[in-house]
Amino acid sequence: MTDSRGAKWAPRWRPAMAMVGVVLAGCLLAAPAGAQSAKPPAARGQGKAPAAAVVSAQVQGLRGDPVRGLKKSDDERCQECHGADGNGLGHSEGSEGRLPKLAGQPVEYLLKQLDNFRSGARKHDVMSMMARTVTPADLADIAAYFASQPPMKGDGSGDNPVGRGLYERGDAGRGIAACITCHGPGGKGLAGAGAESPRLGGQEWRYLEKQLLDWRSGDRSNSRDGVMNSQIRPLSDEEIRALSSYLSGLP
Numbered sequence: 001m002t003d004s005r006g007a008k009w010a011p012r013w014r015p016a017m018a019m020v021g022v023v024l025a026g027c028l029l030a031a032p033a034g035a036q037s038a039k040p041p042a043a044r045g046q047g048k049a050p051a052a053a054v055v056s057a058q059v060q061g062l063r064g065d066p067v068r069g070l071k072k073s074d075d076e077r078c079q080e081c082h083g084a085d086g087n088g089l090g091h092s093e094g095s096e097g098r099l100p101k102l103a104g105q106p107v108e109y110l111l112k113q114l115d116n117f118r119s120g121a122r123k124h125d126v127m128s129m130m131a132r133t134v135t136p137a138d139l140a141d142i143a144a145y146f147a148s149q150p151p152m153k154g155d156g157s158g159d160n161p162v163g164r165g166l167y168e169r170g171d172a173g174r175g176i177a178a179c180i181t182c183h184g185p186g187g188k189g190l191a192g193a194g195a196e197s198p199r200l201g202g203q204e205w206r207y208l209e210k211q212l213l214d215w216r217s218g219d220r221s222n223s224r225d226g227v228m229n230s231q232i233r234p235l236s237d238e239e240i241r242a243l244s245s246y247l248s249g250l251p
């Protein structure tokens with residue numbers, strides 16, 4: 001395993017996902033009889049977007065340049081909503097707060113999302129328009145720039161016991177795996193897992209809450225095999241708030 005950026009992702013996430021799959025299968029098998037089956041149910045909305053979990057040939061294997069990406073992210077106005085270094089706008093309370101930080105996300109994850117906004121596999125009016133007006137090669141440079149920035153961090157306020165419990169242990173009785181299995185200790189993602197393991201720690205809480213609600217309702221359905229939909233579907237509004245608050249505060 002070499003550098004975490006640049007190389008084609010297919011050979012890299014496979015071992016990581018195999019590992020995650022084993023752990024996840026272990027969690028689900030350990031669940032009491034009568035709990036949900038180990039096979040994740042097909043996500044709502046999956047039928048409409050069969051190619052949701054993969055990236056298109058246009059971006060597959062593209063290798064971006066972070067120096068070119070700095071200028072392009074300014075020219076294409078990405079910085080206006082995501083911050084000059086991808087660490088957000090710094091005024092999430094009060095204002096929208098649904099603008100995600102991008103700093104330090106795996107480049108493969110950022111590029112997959114941009115590709116999914118382009119294809120419609122992930123739906124958001126503004127971002128689909130933004131992603132469609134920029135060429136895949138420019139998107140790869142911009143993704144490389146934000147990925148190379150000092151990773152997002154919370155203010156250390158996230159010690160929410162309900163959120164922490166779900167994150168670290170899940171809830172086998174309801175078929176919920178521990179989020180940490182895929183998103184890593186401290187929400188920092190798993191090294192080398194690329195698009196399969198976005199950072200969550202230090203992300204804007206309103207953004208996190210919206211994503212969790214969207215995974216639950218099926219409005220977002222672009223994860224491989226619908227894994228995020230099946231993970232979040234059993235959660236209550238309170239649990240979603242607890243997770244968002246816990247994760248956004250992680251230092």
Ligand code: HEC
Nearest residue numbers: 076077078081098099100110113114124126127130134142
């Ligand atoms: C007008 C504001 C705005 C602009 C300009 C904008 N974005 Fe976004 N972006 C958003 C919002 C809002 C979301 C969250 C969408 C959602 O809720 O699903 C988002 C989401 C994203 C995501 C997904 C983040 C994640 O964690 O999954 C990426 C990647 C992204 N934007 C990259 C870009 C790039 C690259 C540009 C410039 C070409 C850009 N954005 C321009 C508002 C903006």
Ligand code: HEC
Nearest residue numbers: 024177178179182196197198208211222223227228231243
């Ligand atoms: C089996 C692996 C796995 C487990 C377990 C898992 N996730 Fe995920 N999660 C993913 C993958 C893969 C993605 C990226 C999907 C995509 O390509 O858009 C993701 C994406 C997300 C996102 C969107 C991030 C962003 O920037 O938009 C959030 C929020 C999230 N997961 C929260 C959770 C929470 C909370 C839990 C535990 C209740 C959890 N996940 C459990 C694999 C997992």
